[in-house]
Amino acid sequence: MEDLSFHHQARARAGGTRQMAIIGVVASGNLEVLAERVLPETECRLEIKTAAEGFGEVWDAVVADFVERYSPGGLKFSINDGGARPDTVSLRLAQAVRLMAENEQ
Amino acid sequence: MKNWQQGRQARDARIEAGAKLAKGKIVAASDATRLMEAVIGPGDRVCLEGDNQKQADLLCRALLGVDLAKVNGLHMVQSGIVLPEHLDLFDRGVAKRLDYAYSGPQAARIARMLFGGKIELGAVHTYLELFARYFVDLTPQVALIAAVSADHDGNLYTGPNTEDTPTVVEATAFKNGVVIAQVNEIVDKVPRVDIPADRVQFVVEADKPFFVEPLFTRDPGAITEGQILTAMLAIKAIYAPYGVRRLNHGIGFSTAAIELLLPTYGERLGLKGKVASHFALNPHPALIPAIESGWVEQIHCFGSEVGMDEYIRARSDVFFTGPDGSLRSNRAFCQTAGLYACDMFIGSTLQIDLQGNSSTVTTSRIAGFGGAPNMGADARGRRHPSTPWLQAGREADPDGSALLRRGRKLVVQIGETFGEKNVPLFVEKLDALALAEKLKLDLAPVMIYGDDVTHIVTEEGVANLLLCRDENEREQAIRGVAGYTHVGRSRDRKMVQHLRERGVIRRPEDLGIDPLDADRSMLAARSIKDLVRWSGGLYAPPSQFRNW
Numbered sequence A: 001m002e003d004l005s006f007h008h009q010a011r012a013r014a015g016g017t018r019q020m021a022i023i024g025v026v027a028s029g030n031l032e033v034l035a036e037r038v039l040p041e042t043e044c045r046l047e048i049k050t051a052a053e054g055f056g057e058v059w060d061a062v063v064a065d066f067v068e069r070y071s072p073g074g075l076k077f078s079i080n081d082g083g084a085r086p087d088t089v090s091l092r093l094a095q096a097v098r099l100m101a102e103n104e105q
Numbered sequence B: 001m002k003n004w005q006q007g008r009q010a011r012d013a014r015i016e017a018g019a020k021l022a023k024g025k026i027v028a029a030s031d032a033t034r035l036m037e038a039v040i041g042p043g044d045r046v047c048l049e050g051d052n053q054k055q056a057d058l059l060c061r062a063l064l065g066v067d068l069a070k071v072n073g074l075h076m077v078q079s080g081i082v083l084p085e086h087l088d089l090f091d092r093g094v095a096k097r098l099d100y101a102y103s104g105p106q107a108a109r110i111a112r113m114l115f116g117g118k119i120e121l122g123a124v125h126t127y128l129e130l131f132a133r134y135f136v137d138l139t140p141q142v143a144l145i146a147a148v149s150a151d152h153d154g155n156l157y158t159g160p161n162t163e164d165t166p167t168v169v170e171a172t173a174f175k176n177g178v179v180i181a182q183v184n185e186i187v188d189k190v191p192r193v194d195i196p197a198d199r200v201q202f203v204v205e206a207d208k209p210f211f212v213e214p215l216f217t218r219d220p221g222a223i224t225e226g227q228i229l230t231a232m233l234a235i236k237a238i239y240a241p242y243g244v245r246r247l248n249h250g251i252g253f254s255t256a257a258i259e260l261l262l263p264t265y266g267e268r269l270g271l272k273g274k275v276a277s278h279f280a281l282n283p284h285p286a287l288i289p290a291i292e293s294g295w296v297e298q299i300h301c302f303g304s305e306v307g308m309d310e311y312i313r314a315r316s317d318v319f320f321t322g323p324d325g326s327l328r329s330n331r332a333f334c335q336t337a338g339l340y341a342c343d344m345f346i347g348s349t350l351q352i353d354l355q356g357n358s359s360t361v362t363t364s365r366i367a368g369f370g371g372a373p374n375m376g377a378d379a380r381g382r383r384h385p386s387t388p389w390l391q392a393g394r395e396a397d398p399d400g401s402a403l404l405r406r407g408r409k410l411v412v413q414i415g416e417t418f419g420e421k422n423v424p425l426f427v428e429k430l431d432a433l434a435l436a437e438k439l440k441l442d443l444a445p446v447m448i449y450g451d452d453v454t455h456i457v458t459e460e461g462v463a464n465l466l467l468c469r470d471e472n473e474r475e476q477a478i479r480g481v482a483g484y485t486h487v488g489r490s491r492d493r494k495m496v497q498h499l500r501e502r503g504v505i506r507r508p509e510d511l512g513i514d515p516l517d518a519d520r521s522m523l524a525a526r527s528i529k530d531l532v533r534w535s536g537g538l539y540a541p542p543s544q545f546r547n548w
Helices: A056-070 A086-101 B006-019 B029-039 B057-064 B084-092 B104-115 B127-134 B165-173 B225-242 B253-268 B285-292 B309-313 B331-340 B387-396 B431-439 B471-479 B493-501 B528-534
Strands: A002-009 A020-024 A031-037 A043-050 A075-081 B045-048 B074-080 B095-102 B120-124 B142-150 B178-186 B202-205 B246-249 B278-280 B298-300 B344-347 B410-414 B455-458 B461-464
Touching: A002 A056, A020 A086, A031 A086, A043 A056, A056 A086, A075 A086, A086 B225, B006 B029, B006 B178, B029 B057, B029 B178, B029 B202, B045 B057, B045 B165, B057 B084, B057 B142, B057 B178, B057 B202, B074 B084, B074 B127, B084 B095, B084 B104, B095 B127, B104 B431, B127 B165, B127 B331, B142 B165, B165 B178, B165 B331, B225 B253, B225 B344, B225 B387, B225 B410, B225 B455, B225 B461, B246 B253, B253 B285, B253 B344, B278 B331, B285 B528, B298 B331, B461 B471, B471 B493
Parallel strands: A043 A075, B045 B074, B045 B142, B074 B095, B095 B120, B142 B178, B178 B202, B246 B278, B246 B344, B278 B298, B344 B410, B410 B455
Antiparallel strands: A002 A043, A020 A031, A031 A075, B455 B461
């Protein structure tokens, strides 16, 4: 297990009003992402627990591209990773942002 | 006076020796090893039929049991190294030299044996190349083949998996060789004659049916969102703009995803009737929804697939079938069809380097080539025009004379940037090179050469290598779709951006595809059971794919 933490400034606040969303599953080659709207509007934080060690550089690149592309300001992501591929990580993060952009029912 | 009949005399002597064990042409299974000892001599060149879907397994075991004083040091020529016994022959010293094409199921062991010097390797071939050599410098003296049934004269019915048999028999029987067939049963009348009796000298009735494995069945339940995304990209960026009607698909999950997206996503794009209508392909169960939806006009098959027999029988407008109604496949003809009459090959690989060379060889696994290099190569002898072929040729050489410019086959490598266990698809140097150095080979086992590859599709986008004008552009186009692999992260960002503006690289958003839409609900079938339902109950999946 390895713990990783990333902190970024986002261009803008993430859309929507939803306070919390969860997507994915903790399984081999997959991951679970919990998104919470708990940070100041232009801040973004990711806390990662991963089963695969030594992929810090790849996570760094994936997270930087994600923040650049989706501007998830105000969101904190808690990730339980079962050794997912980078493309799966990108997809789950994007899915989490989309869920947060939905309005609360 | 020179004797010009030595080969014929040698054959007659082999037949005479074997005939002592036979009743007519029929030899009891319990005498099979003695038959081998009678017919085969030391150092003979023997073709042991090892196809994808049909194994002469009884004859292989019989050969394995020979007295080494009588039979040894054989030169095996065979398309597939599939069963453990195929390699046991070398461990035991029955065989010494090997020329072959495909060794997927034995990839790890054959690598160990090659390194250990247990096998003297001639070469690893493509199917067509090996078949061609059967007629030139690798003609077998004895062929050990498999069929479903024989009549008492020796006429053979191969069943739907005809595969290599006609080719092997042609090369052996007409050049002074002896053909020995194992059959599942001996009958009064075969359903159809796939091999005429006068080309078969001995028939052995097996105690159990020959071994067959469902190699071409991909469970839709295991297809990932990433594979769906790459499939959407391929359909929109390649199938649609080139109008690819005649094609071959690889056997991976990405192409299975394409097959399952045709009736859904493809339909929405208005592509029905415009793409994917004629295939050189094994009968992939994943293609059933597209066939049932009226996409597919015709399929010629290399071999069959477990569980597809009744479905094929009921869809003879689509498949090639005999007067008996069952599928007639033929690997040599289908490979030729894939090489000359298809405008596109799309398939997966294990490693792609910076020039676009691709290989399925790793330092511990040698899977061989099979047919991919024939499908995935520009046929330099092709002369007939077609829209996709001409368009690809134009993209590669926009300034050339239209009347003199060769077209190009579309050769597409599709895959996710990271494979099993997060192993990167893109590498600086192929493992095949390290292997060639270690084994002192003259040629590294490259499956598809970079200069034949026209497109690379990953979840990050599509690289059109036809539009690259120099080595450097090509390298950056490849890096530009290599995702978060080391190769991808080492890209020249400015140049990749420039290639994107020129349309050499196209991202999902450039194609109007939202990666978040890549959802399993888009698949026309999401399980094996769905495929059975689409087939109207005609598809009978083997037990390992049933979970109901």
